[in-house]
Amino acid sequence: MSTFRQRFLDQVSRRPGAPALVWHGEVTTYGDLYELADKARTRLEWSNLQPGDPIGLLVKKSPQAVALVLGALLSGRRFLLPSPALANSALTSLFAQASCQAVFAPEGEPEFTPDPSIAPEPVEASDLDDVRFMLTTSGSTGLPKIVPLPQRGIDRFVEWAGAEFDIRPGRTVLNYAPLNFDLCLLDVWTTLAHGGQVVLVDPDYAANGRHLLDALVRHEVNVIQAVPMFFGLLLDVVQPAVDRLEHVDRVMFTGDAIPDRTLAELPKLFPNAALHNIYGCTETNDSFVHHLGSGDTAATPPVSIGSPLPGVHSLVMTAEGAVLEGPGTGELYVSTPFQAAGYLDRARHTDKFVPHPTGADERPWFRSGDLVRRAEDGRVFLIGRSDFQVKVRGVAINTAEVEHVLLEHPAVLEAAVVAVPDPIAGRRLVSAVHRADGSKLNSLVLRQHCARRLPQAAIPSTMHIVDTPLPKTPTGKVDRNAFGSKGRTP
Amino acid sequence: MSNADAIKKFVIDEFLPDVAPEDLAVEYDLLADGVIDSLGLLKLIAWVEDHFALSVHDTDLDPNNFRSVQAIDEFIDAARSQVAGS
Numbered sequence: 001m002s003t004f005r006q007r008f009l010d011q012v013s014r015r016p017g018a019p020a021l022v023w024h025g026e027v028t029t030y031g032d033l034y035e036l037a038d039k040a041r042t043r044l045e046w047s048n049l050q051p052g053d054p055i056g057l058l059v060k061k062s063p064q065a066v067a068l069v070l071g072a073l074l075s076g077r078r079f080l081l082p083s084p085a086l087a088n089s090a091l092t093s094l095f096a097q098a099s100c101q102a103v104f105a106p107e108g109e110p111e112f113t114p115d116p117s118i119a120p121e122p123v124e125a126s127d128l129d130d131v132r133f134m135l136t137t138s139g140s141t142g143l144p145k146i147v148p149l150p151q152r153g154i155d156r157f158v159e160w161a162g163a164e165f166d167i168r169p170g171r172t173v174l175n176y177a178p179l180n181f182d183l184c185l186l187d188v189w190t191t192l193a194h195g196g197q198v199v200l201v202d203p204d205y206a207a208n209g210r211h212l213l214d215a216l217v218r219h220e221v222n223v224i225q226a227v228p229m230f231f232g233l234l235l236d237v238v239q240p241a242v243d244r245l246e247h248v249d250r251v252m253f254t255g256d257a258i259p260d261r262t263l264a265e266l267p268k269l270f271p272n273a274a275l276h277n278i279y280g281c282t283e284t285n286d287s288f289v290h291h292l293g294s295g296d297t298a299a300t301p302p303v304s305i306g307s308p309l310p311g312v313h314s315l316v317m318t319a320e321g322a323v324l325e326g327p328g329t330g331e332l333y334v335s336t337p338f339q340a341a342g343y344l345d346r347a348r349h350t351d352k353f354v355p356h357p358t359g360a361d362e363r364p365w366f367r368s369g370d371l372v373r374r375a376e377d378g379r380v381f382l383i384g385r386s387d388f389q390v391k392v393r394g395v396a397i398n399t400a401e402v403e404h405v406l407l408e409h410p411a412v413l414e415a416a417v418v419a420v421p422d423p424i425a426g427r428r429l430v431s432a433v434h435r436a437d438g439s440k441l442n443s444l445v446l447r448q449h450c451a452r453r454l455p456q457a458a459i460p461s462t463m464h465i466v467d468t469p470l471p472k473t474p475t476g477k478v479d480r481n482a483f484g485s486k487g488r489t490p
Numbered sequence: 491m492s493n494a495d496a497i498k499k500f501v502i503d504e505f506l507p508d509v510a511p512e513d514l515a516v517e518y519d520l521l522a523d524g525v526i527d528s529l530g531l532l533k534l535i536a537w538v539e540d541h542f543a544l545s546v547h548d549t550d551l552d553p554n555n556f557r558s559v560q561a562i563d564e565f566i567d568a569a570r571s572q573v574a575g576s
Contacts, residue, residue, distance in 0.1 A: 428527075442509045444518075444525070451523030459524035465508055 003155050005073060007193035009034075011169075018169060019197040021063050022219055028063045030195075036064065040071025040107070049101050054078040054134070056095040056103035056112070061179045061200055064106035066188065069179070073132055080134040080146065081180045089115045090143055096120035098134055098146055098344060123345035134344065135182055137282050138473075146344035147282050153338040154185060157285050160309065161186050162194040164289075165223055165250050165276075169195035172219055176201045176212075176226040182282040183254065187225050196223075209237035216245055225252040225278070228262055229476035235265050245270050254278040254286075256477055257382055257400075259407055260301040267296050274298075279305040279382065283352070284366050285338035287312045288380065304379040305372070311337040315365075316374055317357055319396075324374065331386045332372045335363040371398060390419035392427050395457035399429065402460065405453045406431060409446060411439035414470045416478040417460060431460035434470050441465060493542070494563045500537055501559060505530055516560040521553055531556060538562065544569050 002010075011018070016031030028036070044055065057072060057079050059065035072079045080098040082091055092115040095103055099122070103112040132151045136144035165186075167173060173191040175198050177183035191198045199219045205211040212234055215221070224230075231253060251266060251273040258277070266275060274294045280286035290306025292298040308314050313335040316324040324330045333354075341364065342353045354365050371386040388399040399417040406415035414434040419427045435441040443463040450459045471482040491499070494516055502509055505525050520526045526534060534556055535546050544566065555565040 442513065443506055444509045444513060447523040447525060456522075456524055461524065461527060463508075 001155055001159060003151065004158055004189065004193050007158065008070070008073075011192070011195040015169060015195060018195065020192060021066060022172075022197060022199045023063050024202065025218070033063065033067060033070070033192075036067035037070035037074055040068045041074045042071075043107070044071055044075050044077060044104065047102055047104075049077075052078075053101040054080065054098055056080045056082070056091075056098070056100035058082070058084055058091070058103055058105050058112045059179055060084050060109075061175075061203055062106060063200075064108075065179055066192075066200075068104060068106050070192075076132070078128065078131050078134065078148075080136075082136050082144070083138075083178065083180045085178075086144070088113075089118050091115075092118040093121070093143055094136065094146060097123050099125070124347065125344055126342040126346050126349075128344075133185075135180065135282050138181075145348050147340045148344050149285075149338075149340050153285065153336075153340075154189070156311075157185055157338045158190045158193045161190040161286075165190075165252070167191050167194045167196045167223060171196040171223060172199060172221045173197070173223040174199050174201065174216065174221045174226070176206065176224075176230050178203050182280070182285060183225060185285060186252075187223075207233060209233040213237055213243075216248065220247045221245075222247060223250040223252075224248060225254060227255040227476045228253050228258040229256075229472070231262050231266060232259070235262060235269065238269060243269060246272050248273045250274055250276065252276040252278050254280065257404075258303060263299045263301060263303065265299075267294065267299050271295075277303050277305060281366075281368060283340050283343075284334055284336040284368075287314065287334040287336045302381055304375075304381050306380070308334075309336070313363060314380075315357075316372060316380075321357070323358055323360075327374050327376050329371065329373045329383065332368045332370045332380070333357065333365045334368060335365045339364070339366060371400075390427055390429075392419065392429060392457045395455060397429070397455075397458045402429065402431070402450075402454060402458050405450055406433055406446065408453070409441070409449045411436045411441040412446075414478060416470055416480050418480045428462070429458070429460040430462045430464070432464040432466065432470055435465055435467060437467070493566055494559055496541065497562050497566075498559050500541070501525070501534075504533065504537075514559070516563070517558050519557055520559075521557050526556070534562075538566065542566050542570070 012030045012034040016029060018030050019027045020030045020033045021028040055077055057068055059068055080095060080100055082094050105111055128148055130150045130152055131148040133149045135147050137147060167190055173187050173196050175187040188198055199215055199221055201215060248270045249272050251270050275292040275298050277290040278286050279288035286309060288305040288308055290304050315333045316330040317333060318324050318328060318330040342349045352367050354367055356363060356365055369386050371383040373381045373383055383398055383400055390397055390399060399419060402417040403415045406412050412433050413436055417429055417431045420430050422428045443465060446463055447459060471479040473479045498511055498514055502511060502514060538544060539546055556562050
């Protein structure tokens, strides 16, 4: 199997004039990108580092940023690629944990200054043999975990994804996610390994539907991978009866459950596209894909996560601790050919990187933390995070299911539900709903809607109904922490 | 303000701040879909006792007495006539 490095260099030597990146309308060819990457590599090699010293890369998205990552890959150096949006103190801790001997920003951008008040806490590191990329989890609480990804796993992924989504010379792929996201392993790195063209979306414009639509039309994008929010933003600005993005033939959504109303519009906007629901996480990369097909029949909810990718093993553990045979609900465990051996900090493996729960095989397994339902026909549906499983007055409730019910109301555009501690009840549910413009939706109507579909304990005690979009995390998911702390309305 | 109006105002202020009085029917079942949960019920009873100067006995704590604005209104009437008759 070819390595990423071989594949990229092969594209450079065979087709140096072919477009590699598009950034704000400007094209960087494979030849130009190689020159930038080689300069970055030289800069790293002249930086007085010992062989094998890991480095930190603090990059916002740009061709120079892509070149800097390529430079590190070309020089064979291990690097930590955290979100540049993290607080300086968090970045300082992460770079220290990963033993980064230096932190680099693209040429001409401000250098990183560590927070002097943070005392480095060395960690007992996992086996880092063959690791280049070190990404971080996007956990909403506490310091993100560092995930060292073995290059062999990435090479296997690049091979699979290139063939699966027809990424090759002459094809154009949209990159929506920030450069530190695992999604870039597909839309940036797989594309560059296979000779395609990457249209980079500037994160500063990522919430601007007009800008996104313009990029898709202007650059005749063929392949899109993005979180469901991306498609929601796009649908807000298109004219449903008129706009058709006919050159798009692959649409992949991932990272969150796609709202039914968003899904229903996709076949109209992308009449020639095969739709795919991809399931994965940073620790294991993609593990399931569901091919919905194309046309109106593709958009029939609910959307399953499909079947395991080649070489992926999966199992479902019930709440009682048994491996589920046949239909039922439980937590999804996966074992993939792409996965990390563990977190960088071995102390954080506990309960995540595990052996087979009943010792049935020797594979390394990963507990996804996702609650799934397996139907009679074997299809697997994502219900929500198993962390979203809460008990309210003794009744087990999944807040993601409550959100799903709220979203089924025609006047509800967005919904979020959290369980908040209550001094008397223990826990109670608080919901926030963004209602459609001009709707007269009130909490009484919404309660009746819920009462017909949910057990009583699952009906939120407090219902905030607002006319503005709900607060979002940087990844476009509804920020449940932002309103959960508000508590009971008077 | 009639008793029914006062009860409705309390229920709305306390449990349905975004609902207009005309949207809450007097026979609307407040318990079935959790407008008033078990804690809310205690709050409501405390208010009834205070506002209407009644004491609600344990035997009267049947949730059905508090299921709707109308039920609460009827319960208060009955409790008062009992007080008057004793």
